[in-house]
Amino acid sequence: MTAEPIHPHGPERVPRNAEGIATALSGERRMEFYRELLAAAPEEAEGVLRRWWCEAMLDTDPSGDRLTAAALDGTLPTTAAADLVGRRREAGLPVE
Structure with a gap:
């Protein structure tokens, strides 16, 4: 595998x-x-x-138009900055 x-x-x-x-x-x-x-x-x-x-x-x-439309429609999925910082820390990545 x-x-x-x-x-x-x-x-x-x-x-x-x-x-x-x-x-x-x-x-x-x-x-x-x-x-x-x-x-x-x-x-x-x-x-x-x-x-x-x-x-x-x-x-x-290539999917920029789709993402722009979703952002303008309010349907673009979002993630809290705190969650992203936590994921980076867990992965051992720098947080600046």
């Missing part, structure tokens, strides 16, 4: 770098990303990249 992951790990849709993020964003959003990244102090750049990577991942999510 072999173990298979529930969510297969393949290459990420959006590479975690400025070029990957910019490629995933369209027109105006790409320019907004570059403006924010170029205006960021060196110690803020990582946070800018992290935030925009999340935006790019949402923009390129």
Whole structure:
């Protein structure tokens, strides 16, 4: 018997770098990303990249339209932040 992951790990849709993020964003959003990244102090750049990577991942999510509709309809399942923190702690993952 072999173990298979529930969510297969393949290459990420959006590479975690400025070029990957910019490629995933369209027109105006790409320019907004570059403006924010170029205006960021060196110690803020990582946070800018992290935030925009999340935006790019949402923009390129194949089920994004379904999730957006569910969020707008109020039918999107939610989880309390405290529950998520507890799960991360139980798994030995960092909680920041």
